[in-house]
Amino acid sequence: MVSIKSSTDLKKMREAGLIAGRALKLAGESIKPGMTTKALDKIVHDYIISCGAKPSFLNYNGFPGSACISINEEVIHGIPSHKRRIQEGDIVSVDVGAFYNGFHGDTCATFPCGKISKEAQELLDVTEASLYEGIKAAVVGARLGDVSHAVEQYVSERGYGIVREYCGHGIGRELHEAPEVPNYGKAGHGPRLVAGMTFCIEPMINQKGDAIKVLRDGWTVVTKNGSLAAHFEHAIAITPDGPILLTKP
Ligand code: MG
Numbered sequence: 654m655v656s657i658k659s660s661t662d663l664k665k666m667r668e669a670g671l672i673a674g675r676a677l678k679l680a681g682e683s684i685k686p687g688m689t690t691k692a693l694d695k696i697v698h699d700y701i702i703s704c705g706a707k708p709s710f711l712n713y714n715g716f717p718g719s720a721c722i723s724i725n726e727e728v729i730h731g732i733p734s735h736k737r738r739i740q741e742g743d744i745v746s747v748d749v750g751a752f753y754n755g756f757h758g759d760t761c762a763t764f765p766c767g768k769i770s771k772e773a774q775e776l777l778d779v780t781e782a783s784l785y786e787g788i789k790a791a792v793v794g795a796r797l798g799d800v801s802h803a804v805e806q807y808v809s810e811r812g813y814g815i816v817r818e819y820c821g822h823g824i825g826r827e828l829h830e831a832p833e834v835p836n837y838g839k840a841g842h843g844p845r846l847v848a849g850m851t852f853c854i855e856p857m858i859n860q861k862g863d864a865i866k867v868l869r870d871g872w873t874v875v876t877k878n879g880s881l882a883a884h885f886e887h888a889i890a891i892t893p894d895g896p897i898l899l900t901k902p
Contacts, residue, residue, distance in 0.1 A: 690731065707753075708749075729748065
């Protein structure tokens with residue numbers, strides 16, 4: 654069941670979304686060579702707590718961090734670690750969730766650490782732009798497939814791979830609600846978008862090929878061929894005036 658949010662709910666979701674969005678921005682500004690992913694996680698954790706909110710991901714299905722931090726060929730769900738240091742030239746995906754006043758916010762971006770290759774920068778640009786293509790398609794009266802298709806078309810035209818096994822999702826009182834929001838699909842298909850729907854669009858894009866695998870830690874998802882991956886996400890609300898970005902600071 655897709656839950657429809659009232660305007661009061663949406664106000665609260667914007668508050669939760671802002672906390673997540675600001676935590677993400679802070680994480681991006683804090684990344685520097687030599688830093689451990691655990692130290693970056695602590696920055697996110699402490700910020701969310703300082704807002705009176707809770708990190709949505711901490712202990713979610715047993716996840717041992719407040720942010721998922723995924724470097725280079727890691728696509729999603731990287732576990733913060735005291736042993737893992739971020740290096741100059743890495744691309745670092747930080748996925749952040751905050752629970753506040755009964756609602757969740759969920760957002761992600763991939764940040765460069767120092768100077769990165771032209772190819773890596775291009776991957777970040779295409780992935781972020783594909784998120785905004787999806788958001789543009791998320792209007793009242795459109796179908797969910799239009800959103801998925803918009804992301805897919807933008808990405809495939811540029812020759813990048815799309816992760817199929819993971820996707821965006823409804824969000825609200827639960828971190829993951831219906832509907833699923835795949836990053837590929839048929840235009841004109843799927844549920845009709847109505848005002849008050851809230852969901853996350855989150856393209857997970859590989860430099861080469863769609864294939865992924867899960868590492869033995871049971872969490873970290875990496876590209877099967879070791880190519881780079883990027884991930885951008887916003888939670889949005891469908892309104893008569895167009896989509897609202899709940900997680901943009
Ligand atoms: Mg998400």
